[in-house]
Amino acid sequence: MSVAILSARGVTKKFGGLAAVADVTFDLHEGEILGLIGPNGSGKTTLVNVVTGALPATGGEVRFADRPLTGLPWHEVGRLGVSRTFQVVKPFRNLSVVENVMVGALFGARGGARDLRTARRQAEEVLAFVALDHRADAPAEGLNVPERKRMELARALAMRPRVLMLDEVMAGLNPAEIDAAVELIKRIRDRGITLLVIEHVMKAIRNLSDRILVLFHGQTLTEGAPGDVLNDERVVAAYLGRRYAEAARA
Amino acid sequence: MLEVRQLSAGYGAMQILRDVTLSVPAGEIVTLVGSNGAGKSTLLNTVCGIIKPVGGRVLLDGTDITGRASEAIVALGITQVPEGRRLFPTMTVRDNLILGAYRRRDAKAIAHDLAWVYELFPILEERQRQAAGSMSGGEQQMCAIGRGLMARPRLLILDELSLGLAPIMLDTLVDALTKVHHEGMTIFLVEQDVATAFDLATTGYVLENGRVVLSGPTSELRADSHVKKAYLGL
Amino acid sequence: MTTRPAPRRFATIAAAVVGIVLLGAAPGVLSPFMVQFVINLFMLAILAESWNIIGGFTGYASFGNVAFFGIGAYTTGVLMTKVGWPLAAALAAAGVVPMLFAALVGLPILRLKGHYFAIATLGVAETMREVVYNLEITGAGTGLVMPIARTPALFFYLMLGILIAVTLVNVWLAHSRFGYGLVAIREDEDAAAAMGIDTARYKTIAFALSGAFAGLTGGVFAYWITFIDPDAVFRVIVTIQMIIMAVFGGAGTVVGPLLGALVLASVSEILSTHLVALAELFNGVIVILVVLFMPKGLLEVVRAGRSSLRVMARNLREYRV
Numbered sequence: 001m002s003v004a005i006l007s008a009r010g011v012t013k014k015f016g017g018l019a020a021v022a023d024v025t026f027d028l029h030e031g032e033i034l035g036l037i038g039p040n041g042s043g044k045t046t047l048v049n050v051v052t053g054a055l056p057a058t059g060g061e062v063r064f065a066d067r068p069l070t071g072l073p074w075h076e077v078g079r080l081g082v083s084r085t086f087q088v089v090k091p092f093r094n095l096s097v098v099e100n101v102m103v104g105a106l107f108g109a110r111g112g113a114r115d116l117r118t119a120r121r122q123a124e125e126v127l128a129f130v131a132l133d134h135r136a137d138a139p140a141e142g143l144n145v146p147e148r149k150r151m152e153l154a155r156a157l158a159m160r161p162r163v164l165m166l167d168e169v170m171a172g173l174n175p176a177e178i179d180a181a182v183e184l185i186k187r188i189r190d191r192g193i194t195l196l197v198i199e200h201v202m203k204a205i206r207n208l209s210d211r212i213l214v215l216f217h218g219q220t221l222t223e224g225a226p227g228d229v230l231n232d233e234r235v236v237a238a239y240l241g242r243r244y245a246e247a248a249r250a
Numbered sequence: 251m252l253e254v255r256q257l258s259a260g261y262g263a264m265q266i267l268r269d270v271t272l273s274v275p276a277g278e279i280v281t282l283v284g285s286n287g288a289g290k291s292t293l294l295n296t297v298c299g300i301i302k303p304v305g306g307r308v309l310l311d312g313t314d315i316t317g318r319a320s321e322a323i324v325a326l327g328i329t330q331v332p333e334g335r336r337l338f339p340t341m342t343v344r345d346n347l348i349l350g351a352y353r354r355r356d357a358k359a360i361a362h363d364l365a366w367v368y369e370l371f372p373i374l375e376e377r378q379r380q381a382a383g384s385m386s387g388g389e390q391q392m393c394a395i396g397r398g399l400m401a402r403p404r405l406l407i408l409d410e411l412s413l414g415l416a417p418i419m420l421d422t423l424v425d426a427l428t429k430v431h432h433e434g435m436t437i438f439l440v441e442q443d444v445a446t447a448f449d450l451a452t453t454g455y456v457l458e459n460g461r462v463v464l465s466g467p468t469s470e471l472r473a474d475s476h477v478k479k480a481y482l483g484l
Numbered sequence: 485m486t487t488r489p490a491p492r493r494f495a496t497i498a499a500a501v502v503g504i505v506l507l508g509a510a511p512g513v514l515s516p517f518m519v520q521f522v523i524n525l526f527m528l529a530i531l532a533e534s535w536n537i538i539g540g541f542t543g544y545a546s547f548g549n550v551a552f553f554g555i556g557a558y559t560t561g562v563l564m565t566k567v568g569w570p571l572a573a574a575l576a577a578a579g580v581v582p583m584l585f586a587a588l589v590g591l592p593i594l595r596l597k598g599h600y601f602a603i604a605t606l607g608v609a610e611t612m613r614e615v616v617y618n619l620e621i622t623g624a625g626t627g628l629v630m631p632i633a634r635t636p637a638l639f640f641y642l643m644l645g646i647l648i649a650v651t652l653v654n655v656w657l658a659h660s661r662f663g664y665g666l667v668a669i670r671e672d673e674d675a676a677a678a679m680g681i682d683t684a685r686y687k688t689i690a691f692a693l694s695g696a697f698a699g700l701t702g703g704v705f706a707y708w709i710t711f712i713d714p715d716a717v718f719r720v721i722v723t724i725q726m727i728i729m730a731v732f733g734g735a736g737t738v739v740g741p742l743l744g745a746l747v748l749a750s751v752s753e754i755l756s757t758h759l760v761a762l763a764e765l766f767n768g769v770i771v772i773l774v775v776l777f778m779p780k781g782l783l784e785v786v787r788a789g790r791s792s793l794r795v796m797a798r799n800l801r802e803y804r805v
Contacts, residue, residue, distance in 0.1 A: 040415060054674070075679075075681055075683065083679075116659065116664075155679065172442065176480070177286070241421035243445075
């Protein structure tokens, strides 16, 4: 039985009177890839925002490696070893690719590297890992969509996280790029990083997830092995839709 | 309705489109599919007057509109729902929709069309007073399409409709667009999600490296082995 | 923010040392008028370079740095005239007091972004002028008369020293982890926080540093012109000048603000002696030129060397005039 490296209990986030996330409880087991799916507006990104400290929780608690995570300032969470990517990537436009990744190396887990040379070396390693090293000195502005996604990922990896949360990294990628991204994520897991992956690309979710958590209107709909969850009629009705079901039967 | 003949275009020294020819007959849904970097955005930018082509022509109902300013092209009845939605985030959903009808003066018809959009996308009516930027991606996509429809265009161009949308959301959009099409709208769909594109469109063009490599009825394209391997991941 | 190769670095340091030595000899060689001009130039360069810390590197465009300048001037003024402190101590205080003030004021104000931050800082500067205007200890409206200094060269070397110091701070920012943090905040503050940067602390330190140097300069200024009143040291035009110089030269670079101060102060001086009418227009014209042709500053264009015209043309096109 795997250790829960991160646990969320009763996490709630309200905006005004509206609960974007309502009483969500889940465990993230060390070394696993947890898929997080749900219709648009079901609270997936908000949940990640609350867990990583970008937004304060209205209620509930999150613990990471046996310390409370809720209530910590945003930058503290990154320093503890929980990193995330953003759905709409946030490159540092006026820096080069390697400089972007260096920021991750400089400020990541346990405070990061102290000097620029070490940070640069670490950044170059990460860029090689994500196969973006040939663009190391290119300005971040000049990257195309898949490259920008990989840089965003590299930045988060350079923080040497124990837990990495990916928010729709596959959006806008073609099938070949999606396959490459899936392989990359598996290699990240092989390095010992626990992953939570938000995705709408079902092929990727099926291939990656050890377990899947489904959100609907801010609440947990169901949770379990991909085979069970993706065939659950409630999930088909709420999320997968008729065309997916037809294609799956075909 | 829309005809593109041997269009070549690019940005400065970089030529992206080479000799692209396609046609969108009135009343049909036509799709152009291709990967990132194939040139889909460049094609749309050229058609809508944002960049000037180096060769070829763009015709709307037989009239040459090549190289005309974007405002003029919008005035002729082409509306584009851009990639990434580009809503006005701090304005309400309702205001965003009404702004779609900016060029129109017929208040009663505008109100009627607003009701029509709400019927297609009930969630928009529910959220009409909410700031558009605070909605989720799929809801924003519906709002963007609604805004496009509010212009009552003759030709509706959709750029990357499916980006970041849950499968069920795509169902909603496909249904809505099918309904809109049955009411007579001509739709040109530029897409990376080939499965969805072929569900909606009757005719398809496949763009690779700036050239049209395949074209024909989508029913046939679906079965093409190259398409299956490269785009449907099968 | 790149680490430059060793030989080029050595050349730059060598050139800087030679330049400083030459400047050091200047008071003995130049006419008194020129010495005054250079002191003024140094002052503007320090202000631009210190603004660069919060405005250029961190991306928080403060429109109120003259407040720190003025507080520094009055700190020195009050300590020397009312309390009898010697110059050295009074100047040290002129650096420390505005620095603490910046840290304090920064607590609420640095939470604002963009335009709101600019307006709030402008408000702070205007408020400080009114406060000083109404206090007895600062001489209220009548101002303070400073003790006369014997050697004009003293101000030259004081300003030169501060200029070297603030430039070295900029150099440090361009090559340090702290500097990277500031730039990250400028580029995307949310991403910076998510990556582990304590944005509130970093912004406050940058603001305080910026204030310290502006204040130090104000202290020397007070002693230099021997008479200060609120209108002399809390002038909005000073803030505007330091911003324009920094941006014109290249905000966020080490050398940009210095270059901007040198070029603009010199041209402005020439214009005001020979073409007074144009002098008034000058600032406005510069702003327009910068926005159209060199939004990243003169340094970017100069560095492009032979491609500078192309760089300017591209900037113009991107602005889509």
